Amino acid sequence: MEPPLPQANGYCVLLVLGLGFSIMMLAINAAQRRYGNKVQTAEDFNSASRSVPTGLISSGVVSACSSNKRIANTHRRCWSATLLTSTSKAYSYGVLGSWSYATGAALQILLFATLATVMKIKWPYAHSFVEIAGARWGKFGHYLFLFFGFCCNLIVSAMLILGGAETVSSLTDVPVMACIWLIPLSVAIYVSIGGLHASLIADYLHTIVLYGVILGFCFYTYTSSPKVGSIDRLYDLLEAQSARYPVEGNAEGSYLTFRSLGAIVFFFVNICGNFGTVYMDQAYFNRVVASQPRSITKSFSLGSMCWYPIPFALATCLGLAGAALKNSDLMPYLSSAEVTAGLPASAAAWALMGSAGANAALIMLYLACTAASSAELMAVSTLITYDIFKPLKPDATDKQTLFVSHASVAGFGICQAVLGVIFNYIGIGMGYLYELMGIVLCPAVAPLICCITWGKASKRACLGGALVSLPLGIIAWVVTAYKLNDGVVDKTTTGQDYPMLAGNTVSFGLSILISVVGSLIFPDNHDFETTKDTGKKAVKESVAELVNERQDITVDNSESPRMDDASEKSAKDEKGRTIDGETAELRDDSLPGVGQGDLSEEDAAYLAKSMKFSLAFAVCWVIIMVFIVTFSLYGTSYIFTRAGFKAYVSIGLGWLILGAVYIILSPILESLPTLSKVFKGIVLDVFTLGKFSRSRSSDKV
Incomplete structure (x- = not known):
């Protein structure tokens, strides 16, 4: 695919947009300190004072949830991967491609809402899942889960940088190496100064732009595009394309069927792998810690529902439009490697809207990459600060701890670029990394869930399950590739769907079996009251x-x-x-962690009800979206009629609009008192020549 945009456009986005956004975030952080009487401590930097309301956490979940999923043969949640991979799957397999990506990935966040609620009840002061494992299962458990946590952050970061760099380079011909170094630069600047709160605000602002761009693509494609112009026209193009170039493994070769072998295999791998990339990513636990207790369940449940239509609607629009136009003069030719790299999204945007579409795709994917990158920076900062530095130096002052947090963000920003260079040099791309991630991370998922929620979870069974499942999953992955490819084991054969499915299934399934059965046979009897104050010292x-x-x-x-x-x-x-x-002022937003630790009886009862609701909602999701819709339509080899396809597209578009309205308006409405305070302070500063800050200083004792 020839770059549709000049190189100057790429550097403009990487430098001007990136640094401009950093300056804006620094200004917001300065305003919070000046007019909100905010003092930054280590707790505030890493947990945003444990007082973030529902809407901002939901937008953060949407952003983190869009953090790395599978390109070609990958899965995980990063904005860039969400946008690129989902579109690639729809481009390759048709309607089930977009459905399988979105449906298989929303499940983990819905279930995580239940885990997050339990964590607020039983571990109210904890900073990370590693800290929890160490408090319950000692040093070995601490170091084991620290290994899995760092594996997740390292691989996710490499995927983010590689995916973003490859996309920017394909659109503008900016060298990949330049992109790899410039992408983390602006993110590290504002995150290292503002911390988790700055990251969440950045997530929110990024998400607004992304919703706007995606809605623009959808409405233009379905209403104004001379190449598509309507849902009916898209249906006709897909029918004609299916007749000329039938899809291998699809019922009647159709793009309009749920009977797609490739998509259903991806569906299973996507479900398994995403458990690892959600439950082992400290970025999600950072949002749990930052959330107000009563908002935790709503934040994650609403966040997952607002995230769902993003890959669903975008992939249905750009992925199917690209499939309808491919092998024609209207759509650039894409090799299998380019499809695997996630280029159908940008190629379709260019085909539909010309340079305007390519520029919109460039901005969308750049912001997607930087949004997820900021979450990973804060995740690593938390792990280094509270799971390496504090255990090694428990008597460190808060200022020393805060310095380590700042340095961790800056240092890992450099590390992200170095990782991107290494993997790019050895020829491993974003898709392959995700294939690997599910196998590496899934062994620790069941043990972690048991650790946080189940008093009878056995230390020996859970830690042993993680240790045994990891090598056996790798063996299953490699052996399957060996058997299916006449003894050839290389980057290509190990990146295929069936070897990846085998590895994920063994890693995840065996870990569940050993952890649960072993705990039932040799149960521990842990009293959560004895570990409830984990992390409390750092808060104080x-x-x-x-x-x-x-x-x-x-x-x-x-x-x-x-x-x-x-x-x-x-x-x-x-x-x-x-x-x-x-x-x-215990409930003052400026006080880090205070009032958000020990729960009142009312809050505890509310969270208990919320936990039951979130679990019931997740179960209903599985029954309806997975079994009733996916499996029934797959089993009957259903091919969409014109009316059915119009309903399918319309549901996705309507869902996207509702999600955008909630994510954009909710944080603003919840923050009106703070915004009003800041606005009044700015006005007072402007018209009294800075007397606002001096008057506040004179009030202090």
Whole structure:
């Protein structure tokens, strides 16, 4: 595929858009500090004060959820992979390609909502899943899950950088090496200064642009495009294309059928592999920690439902439009390697809208890549800070801890680029990395779930299950490739669907079997009350540091951030404000972790109900979307009629609009008091020549 855009466009996006966005994020962070009286501590940097409301967490879930999925033979959630892989699957297999990607990937987040709720109940102060494993199963469990966590972040980061670099290079002819170094640059700048809160705000702003671009593609394709122009026209083109170039493995060779062997194999691999790439990614747990307790279930459930139509609607639009136009003068020719690399999305955008479409695709994919990259930077920062530095130096001050967090983000930003260079040099692309990731990460999923939720989970069974399943999964993967390819084992044969399916199934299934059966035979009897304060010391250190910075707050060194009897343990500061227990204004957004730790009876009861709801919702999703829709339509070799196809496309488009409305408006409505405060501060600064900040400073004791 020849680059449709000049090289200058690529550098403009990489430098001007990237650095411009960084400057905007730094300005937002400065405004929060100036007008929101915000003081950054290690807890605030890594957990956003544990007070982020539902809408912003949901947009963060949409962004992280769009973090790395399978290109060609890959799966995982990164915006770039979500957009590229889903479109490639629809381009290759037809309607089941987009459906299998979106349906198979939303399930893990719905189930993760249940796990997140349990974590808020049983591990309210924890910072990471590694910290939880160490508290329950000792040093060996700590280091084992730290290994899996770093494996996830390293491979995901490499996929992000490679996928983004290859796409930008294919559209603009900017050298891949230049893209690999420039993409992490702007992200590392604002994340290293603003922390998780800056990352979440960046996710939100990126998501707004992405929704807008995707909606633009859909409406133009279905209403105005001279090459498609309507859903009816797209249906006719796909029918004609199926007759001329039938799809191997599809019923009657049709793009309009749910009977697609390649897509259904991908569906199973996608489900298995995404458990590993969600449950082993600290980026998701960062959002759990940052969320307000009562918003946790809604945040992840709504986030998954808002993410679902993104790959579904975009792949149905660009993927099927590209398939309808391929092998013609209207669509650039794509080799199998280019399809595997995820280029159908940008090629279809160019075919449908010319240079405008190519530029829109360039911006969309760049923002997608940087959004997911920021989440990975914060994930690694949390692991290094609380699972390496704090255990090695438990008496470190909060300022020392904060310095390590800043340095971790900057250092891993460089590491992301180095990883991209290494994998690009040895010829391993984004798709192959994801193939590998499911096999490597799935062995730890069941043990981690048991660790967080089940008191009888056996340490020996769960840790043993992870250790045994990893090598056996790799063996199954390699042996299957060997048997199916006459003894040839190389990058091509090990990247095929069936070897990947075998490896994922063994890694995931055997781990579940050993962990659950072993725990039933040799159960532990863990009391979660004994580990409920895991991570609490670090929270209290940040509170103490905050109090030193904010002299107007009186501190009482009580045991819990939230007292059971507020009337007995309240006090008054010099201005007459009520303070509960350890610090004043317990529910103030500026206080890191305070008031979001120990749960009141009302909150605990609410979370228990929320947990049951999220689990029931996930089960219903599996029954309806997987068994009733997918398997029944696959089993009957259903081929869409014109009316059925129009309904299929319309549902995806309507769902996309609803998701966009919620994700765009919800954070704004929830933040109106803060936005009003900032706006008033700016106005006061402008018209009183900076007296806003001086008047606040004079109020301090």
